[in-house]
Amino acid sequence: SFVNRGTVEKRSRDLISKAKTEEQDTGVNNLHLALGSLTWPMGDGTAAAVVTSPVFLVPIRMKLKRGQHVPTISLDSGSMTTVNFCLLEGLRAKHGLKLQWFAEDMRDDSGLDILAGLERLRAELLESGLADRGFLVRDDASIGIFRFNKIRLWKDLDEHWETFVTNPVVRHLV
Numbered sequence: 001s002f003v004n005r006g007t008v009e010k011r012s013r014d015l016i017s018k019a020k021t022e023e024q025d026t027g028v029n030n031l032h033l034a035l036g037s038l039t040w041p042m043g044d045g046t047a048a049a050v051v052t053s054p055v056f057l058v059p060i061r062m063k064l065k066r067g068q069h070v071p072t073i074s075l076d077s078g079s080m081t082t083v084n085f086c087l088l089e090g091l092r093a094k095h096g097l098k099l100q101w102f103a104e105d106m107r108d109d110s111g112l113d114i115l116a117g118l119e120r121l122r123a124e125l126l127e128s129g130l131a132d133r134g135f136l137v138r139d140d141a142s143i144g145i146f147r148f149n150k151i152r153l154w155k156d157l158d159e160h161w162e163t164f165v166t167n168p169v170v171r172h173l174v
Contacts, residue, residue, distance in 0.1 A: 005069045012064050012071040019062070019145055029076050033058040034142045036118045038087060040135040053087045055121065055137070056114050057146055073143070081112050084146075097124055115139075 019031035034054030042049040059079035064071040083102050091097045101120040106112055118137050125131040164170050 009064065009069045012062065015143065015145070016062050016064055016071065022145060022147075029059055029061070029079060030145045030147050031060055031062060031076075032144065032146045033060050033073070034144065034146065035114050036121075037138045037140055037142070038121070038135065039138065040130070041133065050134075054084050054142070054146060055087065055118060056112070057082055057084055060143070062143070083117065095128065095130060097128060097130075099124060 015031070019029070023029050023031075032054070034057055036055035037052050038055055039050050039052045042051045058081045059076035061074050061076050062071045063074075083106070088099050088102055092099060099121070101117065106117055118139060122131070122137045125135045125137065165174055
């Protein structure tokens with residue numbers, strides 16, 4: 001649907017303000033460009049509710065200078081593009097998916113291979129029968145505030161626990 005210039009400007013200003021406030025409160029930039037999404041029926045499948053989750057997250061910065069109607073979007077230089085680990089862990093835990101590609105090196109010559117990741121996710125959903133139950137991978141993009149602070153902590157602990165335990169205080173707590 002068509003969105004007029006005033007709507008884009010207002011939504012942009014609101015999003016920029018919320019992202020700035022949240023970063024001041026938490027110390028983390030949660031403003032992301034989401035690339036690809038997964039939609040699926042919520043609950044036992046009897047209800048009509050559908051959940052949509054981003055697959056890949058690109059941390060960004062947005063600015064809207066005085067007099068501009070469209071924001072300037074840039075990559076957040078202090079962060080990196082990642083897969084939505086909450087989504088992957090949920091799919092593994094609730095639906096028994098392996099998602100092996102996401103555990104491997106997902107990069108190609110130009111960086112993180114988004115298209116290959118979406119195709120591998122589609123293939124596994126088809127193979128598992130979940131595609132027949134309403135699980136759908138979309139090639140889309142959106143901008144929003146996505147809060148994944150706790151999953152970052154979990155991921156860091158999972159990948160670096162051996163290093164952390166070499167610290168005497170951590171070793172004592174363990």
